[in-house]
Amino acid sequence: xxxxxxxxxxITGTVLARDLSHCHLRVAVIEKENDIADGATMANSxxxxxxxxxxxxxxxxxxxxxxxxxxxxxxxxxxxHYKTVGAYIAACGKEEEDHLDVLAKRAQEREIPYRFLSxxxxxxxxxxxxxxxxxxxxxxxxxxxxxWEAACACMENAIExxxxxxxxxxxxxxxVLEQGYLVHTPQKDLLAxxxxxxxxxxxxxxxxxxxxxPGFVMRPRRGEYYVLDQDAQPVKHIIFPVPSAxxxxxxxxxxxxxxNTLIGPNSDxxxxxxxxxxxxxxxxxxxxNISKTLxxxxxxxxxxxxxxxRPASDHAxxxxxxxxxxxxxxxxxxxxxxxxxxxxxxxxxxxDELLSKRIEIVPDKEAKRTRKAPVVLSELSEEERNRMxxxxxxxxxxxxxxxxxxxxxxxxxxxxxxxxxxxxxxxxRVRPGMGRCQGGFCEPLVLNIxxxxxxxxxxxxxxxxxxxxxxxxxxxx
Amino acid sequence: xxxxxxxxxxxxxxxLSAAVTLKENGIxxxxxxxKDCEPGGILEQCIHNGFGLQTFKEQxxxxxxxxxxxxxxxKLNVDxxxxxxxxxxxxxxxxxxxxxxxxxxxxSADAIILAVGCYERARGAINIMGTRPAGxxxxxxxxxxxxxxxxxxxxxxxILGSGDIGLIMARRMTLEGAKVxxxxxxxxxxxxxxxxxxxxxEDFNIPLYLSHTVTRTFGKDxxxxxxxxxxxxxxxxxxxxxxxxxxxxxxxxxxxxxENHLAEEAGIRMDPAIRGPKVDDSYMTETEGIFACGNGLHxxxxxxxxxxxxxxxxxxxxxxxxxxxDRGTPLAVKPGENxxxxxxxxxxxxxxxxxxxxxxxVRKPMDKAVVEIRSGETLLRTMNRKxxxxxxxxxxxxxxxxxxxxxxxxxxxxxxxxxx
Numbered sequence: 001x002x003x004x005x006x007x008x009x010x011i012t013g014t015v016l017a018r019d020l021s022h023c024h025l026r027v028a029v030i031e032k033e034n035d036i037a038d039g040a041t042m043a044n045s046x047x048x049x050x051x052x053x054x055x056x057x058x059x060x061x062x063x064x065x066x067x068x069x070x071x072x073x074x075x076x077x078x079x080x081h082y083k084t085v086g087a088y089i090a091a092c093g094k095e096e097e098d099h100l101d102v103l104a105k106r107a108q109e110r111e112i113p114y115r116f117l118s119x120x121x122x123x124x125x126x127x128x129x130x131x132x133x134x135x136x137x138x139x140x141x142x143x144x145x146x147x148w149e150a151a152c153a154c155m156e157n158a159i160e161x162x163x164x165x166x167x168x169x170x171x172x173x174x175x176v177l178e179q180g181y182l183v184h185t186p187q188k189d190l191l192a193x194x195x196x197x198x199x200x201x202x203x204x205x206x207x208x209x210x211x212x213x214p215g216f217v218m219r220p221r222r223g224e225y226y227v228l229d230q231d232a233q234p235v236k237h238i239i240f241p242v243p244s245a246x247x248x249x250x251x252x253x254x255x256x257x258x259x260n261t262l263i264g265p266n267s268d269x270x271x272x273x274x275x276x277x278x279x280x281x282x283x284x285x286x287x288x289n290i291s292k293t294l295x296x297x298x299x300x301x302x303x304x305x306x307x308x309x310r311p312a313s314d315h316a317x318x319x320x321x322x323x324x325x326x327x328x329x330x331x332x333x334x335x336x337x338x339x340x341x342x343x344x345x346x347x348x349x350x351x352d353e354l355l356s357k358r359i360e361i362v363p364d365k366e367a368k369r370t371r372k373a374p375v376v377l378s379e380l381s382e383e384e385r386n387r388m389x390x391x392x393x394x395x396x397x398x399x400x401x402x403x404x405x406x407x408x409x410x411x412x413x414x415x416x417x418x419x420x421x422x423x424x425x426x427x428x429r430v431r432p433g434m435g436r437c438q439g440g441f442c443e444p445l446v447l448n449i450x451x452x453x454x455x456x457x458x459x460x461x462x463x464x465x466x467x468x469x470x471x472x473x474x475x476x477x
Numbered sequence: 478x479x480x481x482x483x484x485x486x487x488x489x490x491x492x493l494s495a496a497v498t499l500k501e502n503g504i505x506x507x508x509x510x511x512k513d514c515e516p517g518g519i520l521e522q523c524i525h526n527g528f529g530l531q532t533f534k535e536q537x538x539x540x541x542x543x544x545x546x547x548x549x550x551x552k553l554n555v556d557x558x559x560x561x562x563x564x565x566x567x568x569x570x571x572x573x574x575x576x577x578x579x580x581x582x583x584x585s586a587d588a589i590i591l592a593v594g595c596y597e598r599a600r601g602a603i604n605i606m607g608t609r610p611a612g613x614x615x616x617x618x619x620x621x622x623x624x625x626x627x628x629x630x631x632x633x634x635x636i637l638g639s640g641d642i643g644l645i646m647a648r649r650m651t652l653e654g655a656k657v658x659x660x661x662x663x664x665x666x667x668x669x670x671x672x673x674x675x676x677x678x679e680d681f682n683i684p685l686y687l688s689h690t691v692t693r694t695f696g697k698d699x700x701x702x703x704x705x706x707x708x709x710x711x712x713x714x715x716x717x718x719x720x721x722x723x724x725x726x727x728x729x730x731x732x733x734x735x736e737n738h739l740a741e742e743a744g745i746r747m748d749p750a751i752r753g754p755k756v757d758d759s760y761m762t763e764t765e766g767i768f769a770c771g772n773g774l775h776x777x778x779x780x781x782x783x784x785x786x787x788x789x790x791x792x793x794x795x796x797x798x799x800x801x802x803d804r805g806t807p808l809a810v811k812p813g814e815n816x817x818x819x820x821x822x823x824x825x826x827x828x829x830x831x832x833x834x835x836x837x838x839v840r841k842p843m844d845k846a847v848v849e850i851r852s853g854e855t856l857l858r859t860m861n862r863k864x865x866x867x868x869x870x871x872x873x874x875x876x877x878x879x880x881x882x883x884x885x886x887x888x889x890x891x892x893x894x895x896x897x
Contacts, residue, residue, distance in 0.1 A: 010564060169516070185590060196533050197593055204615070204764075213757065227601065231738070231741060241733055244708075258845075267638060274697065276608065276609075277607040277608040277609075277694075278606050278607065279606050280606055280692075283604065283606075289561075302601055304600070304601030305601055306606070358760060377575075381581075382581050384577070386580040389575070389577065390580060393577035393578075394577065395577075396509065396575055396576050396577035396578070396581075397560055397576075397577050398512065398562035398564075401562060402738070403566055403677055404562070404575075406575075435596070436599075437599060438599035438600065439599075440596055440597045440599060440615045440618055442624055443618060444618065444621050446625070447557065456885075458626065458628060459628070463610070464611070464698075465697070466698075467698035468610060468611035468698040469699065470611050470630065471626075471628040471629070471630060472628070472629045472631045472725070473628070473629050474627060474629075474634055475627040475653060477617065
């Protein structure tokens with residue numbers, strides 16, 4: 001019997017799994033996709049917001065501030081990218097400037113550092129700021145992270161501490177037992193004392209398995225983005241328009257940890273929660289709206305467009321609570337923005353305020369909090385690189401020339417706990433195919449390495465999901 | 478730090494030709510750095526015929542063409558380092574590379590020749606809406622899977638873009654038993670060589686949809702369907718022209734881009750019209766001692782011209798190494814009417830040592846046109862040309878004598894001649 005079964009291996013589920021794995025608990029995570037971090041965690045703006053934006057008194061406000069406080073330590077323990085770039089909220093005109101004052105006041109109450117910049121001061125830092133911009137509120141401690149890396153590292157740490165991960169294990173039903181729950185998946189049934197529903201856009205679907213009326217309905221909203229080449233770096237800070245209740249945070253420019261710039265997102269309600277395609281209207285909206293705050297964004301240097309689906313609901317706030325009349329069944333739903341920034345706060349809240357009332361939670365002093373740092377060749381000194389290549393020549397064979405990823409790093413990411421089993425899984429972990437050629441040269445090489453390391457035929461190697469095969473048949477001889 | 482007379486980055490068609498030429502010109506202390514496990518570059522996956530008509534006066538396959546140069550290089554004892562990826566290039570002519578055999582190494586040279594090739598434009602650089610399932614490949618990627626790895630990527634195929642690799646793959650996959658439903662080209666004319674349109678599409682009854690583009694992809698795991706639409710003069714899809722094809726494979730053959738992150742990081746001045754470095758008549762970039770040639774300079778139509786251009790660049794580098802003299806003030810040679818770019822982009826009248834061949838492309842198809850070479854306002858020379866296509870490279874030679882006499886910048890135009 002598991003003490004906790006977590007449904008969904010996004011950032012909420014994986015951070016929670018890690019924190020729980022530091023206690024004397026048996027933990028399992030079930031995930032319907034072929035890899036972790038494949039939903040909202042896969043496609044978002046990658047920002048650790050400081051927490052100035054959410055309305056006072058909300059869980060979003062509380063957990064965002066808490067999450068932003070916890071991220072740096074977690075990144076340090078797990079060896080994750082955490083880059084403080086700062087966020088400019090760019091006001092255009094008097095009305096928006098007034099709203100900056102509201103945000104500044106909230107920030108002050110929440111002890112979030114900020115400063116105001118005149119148009120001239122801001123322009124000096126960000127020459128591409130539009131002339132419409134009259135004043136800037138700078139949250140200079142705002143950081144960007146690499147969400148998939150974070151989710152992978154958390155899951156890896158949890159697995160090393162004994163947690164179980166089951167991929168391709170969609171929750172097909174939940175039985176309420178006298179004490180606990182029986183969680184069905186196509187492969188096996190898991191007996192659980194408590195269940196955390198962190199199923200993202202499917203949270204209402206899961207809740208309905210045990211609740212007649214969960215009290216919320218998911219209303220997924222899609223956001224589309226452009227990704228710019230690393231050579232085109234139009235901004236140094238994250239540039240936001242002034243947020244509005246109606247339109248959320250608006251269209252941003254985000255300098256990511258690897259030097260690509262994200263431009264987006266729009267915000268469209270969609271019927272199919274799996275509909276992560278892009279649309280001409282959506283991208284047109286992004287193009288039009290980014291010009292409100294920024295000039296001359298080189299969208300012709302786009303190397304990819306993508307969309308992500310926000311697990312939003314008919315509630316404005318996060319829904320993190322025990323389901324009524326179901327002890328130990330916890331919904332963690334509607335975790336849209338600032339869900340990534342809040343994740344460590346959400347995890348603590350679930351453990352301290354909700355799970356601890358149902359199960360005994362005793363910290364495990366033996367549990368590992370760190371993980372063996374992966375070798376990242378491009379971040380090593382010349383001396384260290386040479387030592388690594390001498391020890392293991394596969395670090396000297398560069399597979400992805402755009403991102404300079406070696407064969408050794410790819411092999412490592414396949415064999416680590418929670419390792420890659422698909423081309424996209426490798427791409428998420430060590431980045432071959434993220435560059436300007438988008439895998440044109442390296443995908444065939446990555447495919448061969450996956451086949452060899454997993455002991456399967458190249459015909460069985462998938463792009464992402466279990467059915468997404470890349471090669472159709474052997475060539476006629 | 479090991480110092481060389483010359484370092485060549487890239488061991489494909491351009492790099493091998495440059496290496497052979499340097500040796501022939503007495504530059505002995507050279508090294509070729511090649512990322513792949515064998516020399517020859519992209520030629521190795523081009524197993525179709527049609528290479529070498531200009532260079533060897535016979536039709537060879539890609540690997541056979543490469544083999545000729547590999548043999549020449551071997552005979553001249555060219556040092557080719559395989560599985561060697563260059564990671565940095567600096568304007569002081571130091572080069573950093575990584576290989577399993579040598580580790581992380583920095584070397585320096587008196588001259589560097591960039592022969593880095595090009596990459597295929599990917600989906601992100603063009604706007605196709607919809608999902609991102611498996612089954613979408615660049616044409617060159619599918620070619621590698623088929624010709625090097627031995628696997629077909631799909632059985633029901635549509636091809637976007639009439640670039641030559643896409644056309645070649647239409648034929649190749651048909652011969653391997655796939656059904657190719659069509660090739661869409663957003664322009665009103667083909668972007669491939671006329672011979673490829675004939676031999677790869679018409680001979681197999683594969684429809685070419687001109688002024689059409691793929692606007693949307695469908696499918697969650699693997700591609701299931703594509704949407705094809707006609708476009709207007711501004712290349713915007715025309716509502717109501719949607720057609721759907723149930724295919725499992727979409728190949729993208731939508732353009733090649735010179736691979737220049739090394740040159741850009743080294744601060745070498747680029748020419749936006751070619752997306753490669755600006756070079757003079759000796760193929761030297763504006764960074765002294767660094768030369769560029771081949772598809773890494775501008776995308777060619779035939780490999781023969783790549784080899785030829787690399788030879789010129791190596792001759793330029795050899796002369797630079799031997800003479801190191803001031804060549805005087807350059808005069809620009811610019812693309813004029815109906816010409817999209819000009820390579821090289823300048824000449825040195827005070828050092829007009831040889832004829833200079835210029836490579837360029839026309840902006841639109843023309844039945845008849847007159848090449849007009851002007852220096853300032855003065856018309857130097859005209860030539861008649863027929864059947865001009867943007868897919869085919871044009872060449873014009875200025876003689877050493879003509880260059881020596883130049884006093885003003887040169888413009889080369891293609892004036893269209895329309896029949897009465």
